């Protein structure tokens with residue numbers, strides 16, 4: 001009992017903050033206050049490390065957004081509800097219950113601007129996104145979030161899988177944009193976590209065949225396990241490989257999920273006449289490099305993917321039915337205290353890394 005009261009009295013918590021490029025520090029900071037109306041106090045259980053987190057870690061910026069003061073990264077996460085304020089409704093508009101295990105949508109669109117009203121909350125210009133400066137993310141023991149960002153998960157789903165519903169949501173949105181038809185041929189550039197979830201979504205949509213281009217053999221092995229046809233661009237010219245495989249026709253849809261500079265041009269060259277490109281990756285140089293004539297002569301349709309819409313309910317359904325293998329991409333797990341090591345490893349692509357999950361606390 002004594003131990004319990006000491007725990008309650010504790011008003012600090014462990015958090016990992018980014019102070020500058022590659023400067024992550026594990027610190028004791030003050031715990032969030034009690035939740036106000038419509039808010040929930042969450043105890044974070046698991047956090048996924050995302051490619052965009054690595055960008056921010058390397059440069060202390062992403063695109064035009066510069067990290068000016070120490071901030072907490074992390075936007076793929078699961079949590080347990082510790083306390084709720086009055087009028088707290090979850091993402092399904094049901095009362096959010098204390099003790100509920102939830103997956104959390106990091107995006108908080110305003111709900112009232114033109115884009116929100118028109119059903120594009122991912123394009124809301126007043127959007128808050130946890131883990132994008134200046135909004136703190138989830139690499140901490142506790143955090144406050146609007147209740148409506150919380151989606152209760154079934155008991156059968158573990159915390160790491162729940163955290164990864166966010167990247168799965170990104171994949172669902174990308175495949176929505178691709179408007180895949182049964183038996184469409186697809187190439188996915190990049191067999192990272194997003195590419196591998198896109199592959200699973202494309203398979204479920206009936207696309208066939210699906211080629212997957214990457215340079216890391218262990219990632220391509222996973223792609224093959226999920227029914228993709230692996231192409232290692234270190235071993236052979238991927239443009240020639242697609243040309244031969246499609247008898248020079250090209251694929252119906254090319255999805256770029258690699259954030260590499262050359263891969264957008266490759267995607268354009270691999271697509272058929274009148275084909276579709278969906279661009280999901282974020283290039284580090286913040287430039288989209290594509291030969292104009294390649295895209296123009298083919299009359300390509302190019303769609304830029306921006307985060308996701310209200311896809312958590314679909315993601316939860318797919319993950320709980322077993323239609324998606326959520327955890328096959330998880331290569332490493334670290335406790336919160338070792339987050340700096342996790343980021344360093346991820347950045348180096350060391351030790352056959354695919355996806356890292358940070359275990360913050362037990363359910």
Ligand SMILES: [Zn+2]
Pocket residue numbers: 050051052075076166167
């Ligand atoms: Zn992410």
Ligand SMILES: [Zn+2]
Pocket residue numbers: 109110111112113114115116117121124125126127
């Ligand atoms: Zn809005």
